[in-house]
Amino acid sequence: MRDLLPNLRRDMAKATPLFLFLIALVVIFQAGTLEAQERHERPVMMDSNGSGSELYVLDASSVVHEFRVTDDGLEERGRISLSPEFIAADMTYASSGGRDLLLIAGAQAGQGVVLMYSLDGKQLKSWSLQNVCSGIDFGKATHSAYVATSDSSEIYQLDASGSESTYVTRIADATRLGPLAFDEARKEIYVADVARGRVYQYSITTKAAKVLAGELSAPTAVTFDPESRRLYIADPGRRAIFTVDTKSKNPSATPFASDSLKAPYGLALISKSRIAVADYGDSSVLVFSSKGALLFRTLLKSP
Amino acid sequence: MNLSACPGSASRRLRGIGALRFSCLLMVSILVPPFAFPQAGNPQLTLDSVNVRQDGMVTFSALPLGWENRSDFSEQRYILGQTEDGVFRLWVDIESIQQVRFNAFTFTCYVLDTRTDTKRAFKFQITGNPTGSFRDVPARVSFHVKTLAGNYGGWIRIPVYNSARTDLLLTEKQTEPAYVSVSGSTQIRIPLRNVTESLPVRVTDVAVNEDCPQCWTRISSTVSEKTPLVLSPGASGHLPIVVAANSLPALLHGALLIKTDMPHDTLSVILTYHTVPGGAEKKQAIPANIRFGPGLFGLSLALCGGIALGLTARYLLTGKLGTANETALHAILTALVLGLVAEFVGIMLMAYGNSKLVLLGLDIDPRQLFPAFILAMLVSGGSAVTSWIKQMFPKTS
Numbered sequence: 135m136r137d138l139l140p141n142l143r144r145d146m147a148k149a150t151p152l153f154l155f156l157i158a159l160v161v162i163f164q165a166g167t168l169e170a171q172e173r174h175e176r177p178v179m180m181d182s183n184g185s186g187s188e189l190y191v192l193d194a195s196s197v198v199h200e201f202r203v204t205d206d207g208l209e210e211r212g213r214i215s216l217s218p219e220f221i222a223a224d225m226t227y228a229s230s231g232g233r234d235l236l237l238i239a240g241a242q243a244g245q246g247v248v249l250m251y252s253l254d255g256k257q258l259k260s261w262s263l264q265n266v267c268s269g270i271d272f273g274k275a276t277h278s279a280y281v282a283t284s285d286s287s288e289i290y291q292l293d294a295s296g297s298e299s300t301y302v303t304r305i306a307d308a309t310r311l312g313p314l315a316f317d318e319a320r321k322e323i324y325v326a327d328v329a330r331g332r333v334y335q336y337s338i339t340t341k342a343a344k345v346l347a348g349e350l351s352a353p354t355a356v357t358f359d360p361e362s363r364r365l366y367i368a369d370p371g372r373r374a375i376f377t378v379d380t381k382s383k384n385p386s387a388t389p390f391a392s393d394s395l396k397a398p399y400g401l402a403l404i405s406k407s408r409i410a411v412a413d414y415g416d417s418s419v420l421v422f423s424s425k426g427a428l429l430f431r432t433l434l435k436s437p
Numbered sequence: 438m439n440l441s442a443c444p445g446s447a448s449r450r451l452r453g454i455g456a457l458r459f460s461c462l463l464m465v466s467i468l469v470p471p472f473a474f475p476q477a478g479n480p481q482l483t484l485d486s487v488n489v490r491q492d493g494m495v496t497f498s499a500l501p502l503g504w505e506n507r508s509d510f511s512e513q514r515y516i517l518g519q520t521e522d523g524v525f526r527l528w529v530d531i532e533s534i535q536q537v538r539f540n541a542f543t544f545t546c547y548v549l550d551t552r553t554d555t556k557r558a559f560k561f562q563i564t565g566n567p568t569g570s571f572r573d574v575p576a577r578v579s580f581h582v583k584t585l586a587g588n589y590g591g592w593i594r595i596p597v598y599n600s601a602r603t604d605l606l607l608t609e610k611q612t613e614p615a616y617v618s619v620s621g622s623t624q625i626r627i628p629l630r631n632v633t634e635s636l637p638v639r640v641t642d643v644a645v646n647e648d649c650p651q652c653w654t655r656i657s658s659t660v661s662e663k664t665p666l667v668l669s670p671g672a673s674g675h676l677p678i679v680v681a682a683n684s685l686p687a688l689l690h691g692a693l694l695i696k697t698d699m700p701h702d703t704l705s706v707i708l709t710y711h712t713v714p715g716g717a718e719k720k721q722a723i724p725a726n727i728r729f730g731p732g733l734f735g736l737s738l739a740l741c742g743g744i745a746l747g748l749t750a751r752y753l754l755t756g757k758l759g760t761a762n763e764t765a766l767h768a769i770l771t772a773l774v775l776g777l778v779a780e781f782v783g784i785m786l787m788a789y790g791n792s793k794l795v796l797l798g799l800d801i802d803p804r805q806l807f808p809a810f811i812l813a814m815l816v817s818g819g820s821a822v823t824s825w826i827k828q829m830f831p832k833t834s
Binding site for chain 1: 498500
């Protein structure tokens with residue numbers, strides 16, 4: 135018994151390297167080896183930083199993909215995951231107070247919500263509205279966003295630096311307002327009626343609304359080019375992109391691009407007067423020239 | 438303009454009237470869109486709003502797209518409705534049904550006048566706008582075809598959709614975690630039930646998020662867009678998912694969770710599915726509680742049991758626990774350490790080395806309870822026990 139403790143100590147000292155080796159092995163093999171499966175996500179909506187080369191695409195899994203648009207493709211630079219409870223309807227890039235932001239309009243628990251995100255994925259602010267938000271665009275000069283509601287056909291103005299929403303108008307004829315685009319220079323709002331296949335033009339100055347374009351099936355995205363003063367409209371019902379010359383005395387929707395589109399859900403104007411299209415049906419982002427020629431297509435991959 | 442005031446002969450006047458009429462017609466045809474009034478031969482189509490079981494409503498808008506020369510309306514691809522007098526047929530193209538954002542859906546349909554030229558049909562793009570909380574369901578929709586000759590009513594049974602309603606699949610609540618072996622692949626089956634009454638549901642994609650990513654080497658499903666899982670209305674089925682645990686992390690992750698109803702990991706199975714035909718893609722997350730087996734506690738018990746049996750057998754066969762001058766405690770501790778090392782090396786070889794462990798001609802997986810027990814018994818029993826077993830079970834081959 136007297137020799138037991140020293141013997142044990144000696145044996146344990148001998149066994150220590152072995153145990154250390156075993157522990158090291160355990161640590162090494164803790165590393166995950168889960169097989170990665172490539173999947174494709176469906177893009178739902180998008181916007182760019184003005185007419186720049188940064189493109190933000192929200193997919194059906196509530197993830198915002200941040201892309202840099204090159205001459206022949208998209209380079210993914212980051213992702214922002216939104217809360218699964220939030221149902222996004224439209225998004226816009228915003229620049230306010232020297233910060234680059236994303237404003238995303240939608241609904242949460244049946245109530246309209248607009249969320250403000252920084253580009254590093256932090257939620258900075260939110261606005262609550264009584265009705266379900268369906269469209270949004272931002273005016274850089276006025277630091278305010280205009281928001282359409284689908285269940286009340288109203289338009290509100292949000293002050294990016296404040297927390298209040300101001301009632302602007304109600305489009306009386308509309309059935310279900312959807313996406314919205316803002317012409318800041320002329321203070322005009324273009325808002326689509328998804329149910330009736332129309333786009334309304336509302337003048338903030340004259341407080342008058344009129345039908346800008348009909349003959350659409352279900353316009354689900356609009357974007358305005360301030361240089362050419364053309365409005366681009368995505369219509370997945372007709373599987374095409376249309377354009378309207380807002381300078382025209384008799385404006386009408388004319389086809390811009392339809393080849394190879396399955397379900398164009400989103401639109402954005404990007405650098406070099408190119409148009410990016412989120413094709414939900416093809417899980418891809420397509421980029422067209424200003425003349426409507428397809429330049430390239432990029433599949434949207436999930437993490 | 439006062440025509441009688443115009444100079445010239447009657448024939449000139451008539452020509453003038455003809456030219457005026459023509460220019461008026463031309464003006465009207467330029468200014469008025471083709472769908473504003475039913476022109477000669479151009480039918481107008483309207484679909485009445487439909488109440489869906491007092492849970493909601495669908496309103497429709499129709500966009501006329503013009504004549505198309507076609508009469509090939511097969512029953513596989515088109516749903517047929519007709520006016521009550523059978524004059525007009527309405528063909529809805531099932532393959533054209535498409536869900537769009539803002540909870541709307543569209544489809545293409547054709548109106549065919551059976552009295553006249555049946556080789557061409559007038560094409561419309563219909564947009565459906567649902568409100569309320571109903572689930573996707575076929576509904577009887579009344580429609581009207583208006584021409585200069587009159588107004589004709591009829592009905593058609595078409596599916597109506599509501600993408601706001603997402604709970605079309607139900608799963609049973611797990612009473613206990615699903616067992617996943619730490620060795621090899623295991624198939625877990627998730628029970629699903631299609632709760633729609635009249636439309637099949639097609640599961641087209643399965644994605645899995647795990648709480649412990651390092652615990653897994655493989656999580657996959659055979660269900661995909663090309664090989665979907667189709668559930669008939671009201672029917673139940675099982676979604677198969679093949680998983681393979683990463684042995685050592687899985688064992689360690691569940692080491693302290695001994696209670697058998699406590700999950701070692703929870704998989705969030707995200708299903709992508711839609712109703713057939715043409716329903717909106719919906720995502721539904723189903724949690725699946727997993728328990729790795731055998732657990733580290735079970736393996737430790739098997740190891741200790743094997744060591745105890747091996748030492749006992751050795752003592753019975755040789756009259757000693759260890760070598761000649763070895764104390765009993767030293768022999769027990771040596772057996773424990775060697776058993777542990779053998780088990781550990783065995784697990785590593787099997788899990789990461791793609792090796793086989795063959796003892797006494799038997800292919801042994803030390804990640805299972807009984808093989809772990811045998812391995813520990815042989816290691817602690819030493820050559821005495823091994824020789825005895827060989828004598829007891831001589832090789833027959």
